[in-house]
Amino acid sequence: NAGVTQTPKFRILKIGQSMTLQCTQDMNHNYMYWYRQDPGMGLKLIYYSVGAGITDKGEVPNGYNVSRSTTEDFPLRLELAAPSQTSVYFCASSYSPGADTQYFGPGTRLTVL
Amino acid sequence: KQEVTQIPAALSVPEGENLVLNCSFTDSAIYNLQWFRQDPGKGLTSLLLIQSSQREQTSGRLNASLDKSSGRSTLYIAASQPGDSATYLCAALRSNDYKLSFGAGTTVTVRA
Secondary structure (H helix, E strand, C coil): CCCEEEECCEEEECCCCCEEEEEEECCCCCEEEEEEECCCCCCEEEEEEEECCEEEECCCCCCEEECCCCCCECCEEECCCCHHHCEEEEEEEECCCCCCCCEECCCEEEEEC | CCCEEEECCEEEEECCCCEEEEEEECCCCEEEEEEEEECCCCCEEEEEEEECCCCEEEECCEEEEEECCCCEEEEEECCCCHHHCEEEEEEEEECCCCCEEECCCEEEEEEC
16 A cells, blocks of 8 residues: 655756656545645645546646546646746645545655756 | 644754644634644655544644634644654644645754
8 A cells, every 4th residue: 555656756847848747546535636835835735636537726726737537646737837836746635625634645846947 | 715824933842841833723614623744855644633623632642732713723742752853734624615724834853
C-alpha cells in the first residue's frame, strides 16, 4: 500500500514551458486534491475532484488544468509556466471529506526560471 | 472567507518541556479541525482530527482541544523530544463546501 505518490520530486522549467505533475493513490479514495505551498504560507487549494470525471476549481486555479479519468490518477497540468508558479505542489486524497482526514503525497518542488 | 492563523511562527524549547501550539480561525462554521505535521522536504502527516461536536482529542503525548465559539484550537505535546522537531499545521474544514483552510504553521525546534 503506497498511499499517495507524486512524480517528479523536483523540476526546473523555463518560462513558457508546460508540464504535467502526476499523482496516483491506491486507497480507492473518491476525493482528490491539488494544493500549492509557498514559503511561509498555508496550503492553497488549486483543484479538486469528487470522483472520476468530476473536477472543480479551488482558490487558485489560474494557470492550471486537471483531469480525472480514473479513480487512482489525478494529474495537474501547467500550461505556459510563469515564475509565480514556483512552489511546492502537494496532491492529497480522502475517503470522505467530513469524516476522514486527507492523505498527502511527498510533494513536487517546481522552480520556473 | 475562513482565515486560519498560527502564532508563533517558530518556537524553540529544551527537551522535556511541554509544547503549546495555538491555532485561531475566523469562521466558526467548521465541520472539523485537523492538525498535521510536516517534516522538511516531506508531505503532511495527519496527527489529530477533532469533529466540531468534540472538545478534545488525544493520541499518545498529543492532545488537541477545540473551542468553536471562540475560534481556537490548541495542540499540546507533552515531554517534548528532539524527534518532535517539525512544522505543525492546523486546518479547518469548512461546513459549507468541505474544503480545508490551512494556517501557515508553527516550526518547532526541540533542543537536546
